[in-house]
Amino acid sequence: MTVAQHALRPDPSGVPSTAPGVGFSKRPHVTIRGLSKRFDTAVIYDNFDLDIPRGELISVFGPNGCGKSTLINMIAGLIPVDAGEILFDGMRLDEIKFGYVFQNYREALFPWMRAFDNIAYPLKMMNVPAAERKARTEKLVAHLGVKIDLNLYPYKMSGGQQQLVSIMRALVVEPEILFLDEPFSALDYEMTLFMRDQLQKLFMESGTTMVLVSHDLEEAVYLADRVLLLSRHPARVADFKVVRSARPRTDATLSDADFVQTKAHCLDVFQREVRRA
Amino acid sequence: MNTKRLEVFLPLIGVAGLVAIWSGATFLKLVDPVLLPSPASTFDAFWKGMDGRLGFDFAKTVYRTAMATVIAAVIAIPLGIVLGASERVYRSLEFVIDFFRSTPASAMFPLFLVLFGVGDETKISVAAFGAILVILFNVAYGVMNARKTRLLAAKVMGASRLRVLFDVMLLESLPQTFVGLRNGVSLALVIIVVAEMFIGSQDGLGHSVFEAQQLFDMPRMYAAIFAAGALGYGLNLLFLLIERRFVHWSGK
Numbered sequence: 462m463t464v465a466q467h468a469l470r471p472d473p474s475g476v477p478s479t480a481p482g483v484g485f486s487k488r489p490h491v492t493i494r495g496l497s498k499r500f501d502t503a504v505i506y507d508n509f510d511l512d513i514p515r516g517e518l519i520s521v522f523g524p525n526g527c528g529k530s531t532l533i534n535m536i537a538g539l540i541p542v543d544a545g546e547i548l549f550d551g552m553r554l555d556e557i558k559f560g561y562v563f564q565n566y567r568e569a570l571f572p573w574m575r576a577f578d579n580i581a582y583p584l585k586m587m588n589v590p591a592a593e594r595k596a597r598t599e600k601l602v603a604h605l606g607v608k609i610d611l612n613l614y615p616y617k618m619s620g621g622q623q624q625l626v627s628i629m630r631a632l633v634v635e636p637e638i639l640f641l642d643e644p645f646s647a648l649d650y651e652m653t654l655f656m657r658d659q660l661q662k663l664f665m666e667s668g669t670t671m672v673l674v675s676h677d678l679e680e681a682v683y684l685a686d687r688v689l690l691l692s693r694h695p696a697r698v699a700d701f702k703v704v705r706s707a708r709p710r711t712d713a714t715l716s717d718a719d720f721v722q723t724k725a726h727c728l729d730v731f732q733r734e735v736r737r738a
Numbered sequence: 739m740n741t742k743r744l745e746v747f748l749p750l751i752g753v754a755g756l757v758a759i760w761s762g763a764t765f766l767k768l769v770d771p772v773l774l775p776s777p778a779s780t781f782d783a784f785w786k787g788m789d790g791r792l793g794f795d796f797a798k799t800v801y802r803t804a805m806a807t808v809i810a811a812v813i814a815i816p817l818g819i820v821l822g823a824s825e826r827v828y829r830s831l832e833f834v835i836d837f838f839r840s841t842p843a844s845a846m847f848p849l850f851l852v853l854f855g856v857g858d859e860t861k862i863s864v865a866a867f868g869a870i871l872v873i874l875f876n877v878a879y880g881v882m883n884a885r886k887t888r889l890l891a892a893k894v895m896g897a898s899r900l901r902v903l904f905d906v907m908l909l910e911s912l913p914q915t916f917v918g919l920r921n922g923v924s925l926a927l928v929i930i931v932v933a934e935m936f937i938g939s940q941d942g943l944g945h946s947v948f949e950a951q952q953l954f955d956m957p958r959m960y961a962a963i964f965a966a967g968a969l970g971y972g973l974n975l976l977f978l979l980i981e982r983r984f985v986h987w988s989g990k
Contacts, residue, residue: 565887569887571906573985
């Protein structure tokens, strides 16, 4: 619980400290202070504090309707906060580059553009000249070793390929932080397993801070450096559990004693929070 | 493999069947030959007519329908986008649009006759009036029902409001816009043909059908009806082909 307590501890100076041993090895990337949000009468967040460490993949997990997606949507500016402050290295959202991957890739991609142009679109919004857009997109594709025909329109692609295009579109701006809202839950199981490993590869290569909302505990633990376990709303940090398994994680990791124990612990916390209702 | 290739010709069976029944009926004199001429004499009237008077009437009707549709599209598409972009504006005008959309455009003939006289202007403007409301309604609906995720995705990538309108909403509304255009052109044709029958007309397919009926020239009347049918079918097909070419993602 020490980690959770650390994450919850308000910082009087406004610059969160790093407590050796239990805290982050580096300065936190995102600092959330006093976050409040209500939908009609339901209080989803009430004076919520959280530090997100830099360069780590954080999975957000919790009971249904606890506000997992609401959290990343507020951090990514998709929905307004009622109160509170969210800073990235002390900067506001509009001062940083970030990426967002939606669950529904079919509706998030632009069907009137070829996959390549979809990926390059955020660069256009940043007023990058056409030639450089093309070069940067090609560089990203080559770097990731993606073997899909990007001249296709999205609707000609499989679900997994479309979501891979979505993720590339989010990565092309070289974001400082990437948000993923249940990115694989619309895919079949076989594709989900494949995409998990693709995402892990992307994470290991880019070192970008990633915040992933998942409704699948195994996936949440498998991908994460830390699992953020939320309580029922108003959401509190029930635990911020470090996952120690080495990367790259593989199928063997799933039966690894350390992994199994971490997952069991997370399940315990989750069950406790579910029953609390 | 062979049967697959032959399936392309399936629609011809219906045509052949219709012609066969029609031939049988006239050959066996089941129907008064004055009321139902044989397929051959009808086709003959169509063929000769398209080379002369019927062809001229056909062209007139095409011209009027096209004018009405173009005018309607030019007015309705920008207006529909403005309406659809703001749900409040749309809701406040929805009833008025819906009311006039439900009003038979033919009921407006007398009013437009007073306004524009008996010339082409009246026919074209009544048809345009009908088509405008149909297109407007569909465009506004298409813009309003733009996928929310797609709008959010554009916003998250830093697109401005104007950019979202042009890069996303406009393209999102295109499939529905084409539904409006196809319905609009069909309605325009209906109104034009009716107008050509009754409002002191000198030409057009409606006039052709009406005149042939008055002269009891049945082959010519059927020929004109088929010409109108072919025109309606052709216009619909034309818009479908344009849609398939430019809105390739429609329904996908």
